[in-house]
Amino acid sequence: MNPEDALRRALHEEAGPLPPPRPEALGAIAAGAARRRLRRLSGLAATCTAVVAAIVFAGTRGGDGGPDTNVATRPAQPASTTTTMSAGATEEPDGPPELAVALSAKGRVVVLDGSTSRALRVLGQYPVEGGRMLRGISLTPDRRVVYFGYGGWSGACENAIYRAPVDGGRPPEKVVEGWSPKLSPDGRMLAYAAAGSRFGINGFLNACSNVLVVRDLATGAERAWLPSANDNYFSVGGISSITWAPDSKRLAFEFAYEETAVYLVESVDSGGRLEDLEPVPGDNDLFAPSWRPDGKIVVGSVCCQPEFDQPRKTFLVDPDARTAVPFTGADDFSFLDFDSTGRHELYVRGGEKGELFRRSDGGVPVFMARDFLEADW
Amino acid sequence: MSSAFGSTIGGIADADAPLTALYITHYPHLVGLARVLLRDHHAAEEVVQEAFIRVKASWRGMRDPHRSAAYLRSAVLNQARSRLRRCSVAAAHAAVPAAADRAVPAFGDPVERAVAADERANLLHHIRSLPDRQRDCVVLRYYLDLSEAEMAETLGISKGSVKTHLSRALAALAIRLEDKA
Numbered sequence A: 001m002n003p004e005d006a007l008r009r010a011l012h013e014e015a016g017p018l019p020p021p022r023p024e025a026l027g028a029i030a031a032g033a034a035r036r037r038l039r040r041l042s043g044l045a046a047t048c049t050a051v052v053a054a055i056v057f058a059g060t061r062g063g064d065g066g067p068d069t070n071v072a073t074r075p076a077q078p079a080s081t082t083t084t085m086s087a088g089a090t091e092e093p094d095g096p097p098e099l100a101v102a103l104s105a106k107g108r109v110v111v112l113d114g115s116t117s118r119a120l121r122v123l124g125q126y127p128v129e130g131g132r133m134l135r136g137i138s139l140t141p142d143r144r145v146v147y148f149g150y151g152g153w154s155g156a157c158e159n160a161i162y163r164a165p166v167d168g169g170r171p172p173e174k175v176v177e178g179w180s181p182k183l184s185p186d187g188r189m190l191a192y193a194a195a196g197s198r199f200g201i202n203g204f205l206n207a208c209s210n211v212l213v214v215r216d217l218a219t220g221a222e223r224a225w226l227p228s229a230n231d232n233y234f235s236v237g238g239i240s241s242i243t244w245a246p247d248s249k250r251l252a253f254e255f256a257y258e259e260t261a262v263y264l265v266e267s268v269d270s271g272g273r274l275e276d277l278e279p280v281p282g283d284n285d286l287f288a289p290s291w292r293p294d295g296k297i298v299v300g301s302v303c304c305q306p307e308f309d310q311p312r313k314t315f316l317v318d319p320d321a322r323t324a325v326p327f328t329g330a331d332d333f334s335f336l337d338f339d340s341t342g343r344h345e346l347y348v349r350g351g352e353k354g355e356l357f358r359r360s361d362g363g364v365p366v367f368m369a370r371d372f373l374e375a376d377w
Numbered sequence B: 001m002s003s004a005f006g007s008t009i010g011g012i013a014d015a016d017a018p019l020t021a022l023y024i025t026h027y028p029h030l031v032g033l034a035r036v037l038l039r040d041h042h043a044a045e046e047v048v049q050e051a052f053i054r055v056k057a058s059w060r061g062m063r064d065p066h067r068s069a070a071y072l073r074s075a076v077l078n079q080a081r082s083r084l085r086r087c088s089v090a091a092a093h094a095a096v097p098a099a100a101d102r103a104v105p106a107f108g109d110p111v112e113r114a115v116a117a118d119e120r121a122n123l124l125h126h127i128r129s130l131p132d133r134q135r136d137c138v139v140l141r142y143y144l145d146l147s148e149a150e151m152a153e154t155l156g157i158s159k160g161s162v163k164t165h166l167s168r169a170l171a172a173l174a175i176r177l178e179d180k181a
Helices: A003-015 A023-063 A232-236 B014-038 B041-057 B065-086 B088-093 B110-128 B132-142 B148-155 B159-180
Strands: A099-104 A108-113 A119-125 A133-139 A145-153 A157-165 A173-176 A179-183 A189-194 A211-216 A222-225 A238-244 A251-256 A260-265 A274-276 A285-291 A297-302 A313-318 A323-326 A333-338 A344-349 A356-360 A366-369 A372-376
Touching (some): A023 B041, A157 A179, A333 A372, B041 B065, B065 B148, B110 B132
Parallel strands (some): A133 A179, A260 A285
Antiparallel strands (some): A344 A356
């Protein structure tokens, strides 16, 4: 039997005898279609109501002559999963995000299928010798563009943030010198770590990521949080794992020097103060903060100086009440990210293997890939 | 084609006669297609029913009703893929039915039948482990016997891409089957 016949026979035997059409199913199809149309109309009505409310609100604001202030809210996920007639459309309202982007330890910027973990494409390949590495990755809210950082130190800071379309349509382009980019949930601001030397702080040459910068993407205006001349601590350490609050008004980040701590910036728009987030009792190092959509921050913790030989723990921090409770989610992670619903976690397990996992609704972790540093979805 | 079930059977009126005809014509093969992909008859029927619900709900807005068969096939493939993704962890740990437990032709030498069943299971396993597009091309070509143009319309890709996916799939299958041998 030739191979094509073998394929035909195997597939037809697997499918088995063809079932006859079931007349009663037509009624179920009609009812299902009616329900679907109703849902679509409900979604349309809700959208119209929201638009009318927004117009009325804008009208009342315009009437007092005051400035038009952007309300920082995370762009909503598609409210309805209206069926389109284009062949190839899928509908997965309860599943994890369709795609994730990740930085590999081998220098690749990879787009992964969020469900199957399959690598869809490589957006860039960067040499990782000589201390150079990828650091920081962030998707725009519309999930079409990814920002990532790459660089190191070879006598002087040589790091840069790049951006590239997720569909691979154009090669990455340089945006600014810096590292660890993170876009605000409203997509208006880019937070990143930069070298103090860029701002005239030349105390330590190897401090390539000791200044926090927030750039307004519409105007290009930047606000930087600079260490003072006497602040030895901030002069030599490094900022990473920047995470934004869901309202895009606050952010937190990891700062590593002799110890690792998590810092909080209140009122980013108005240049608020840096504060050490210390809700976890004991002499713990805190790392890899990740702000959840519900307003809580998940942080990793390792105890205690000087050996730090205790098992790593995870805490859920309330940044307003400054309290922390043990968190039973991803354990022993070096990086953690939540999707916009907070239901789906993406994390890299601590250790040398760089194992990337996803987890939904507190369920069983699903291994995605190895040799990864950070990811976003 | 006129409805074999009468004008209003199942709650679908005359206005929906084209959809009824579509259902009668395509339902059996679509269930077979979904069954090949999902290995579960009930799940296959659900997937096909969902595909018809989508077509019915969007019938009036459909720009080209002549493409409805391609849209149905596409919806079945997408739904099946979606289900497979959600069940990937369970499927990875699910035991593959032994050759003896699977349907085998009830004729010929029992040893030959067992060998044939084993070979078939092996072939199907390799088909299912192909990348999505390649697997879709194989089942559309060798189960539904679609032409390259029909496959391209179903998958929303060019005929050239169909040829590429299919040839890659066949090459991959040949290599895997040789390795097994």
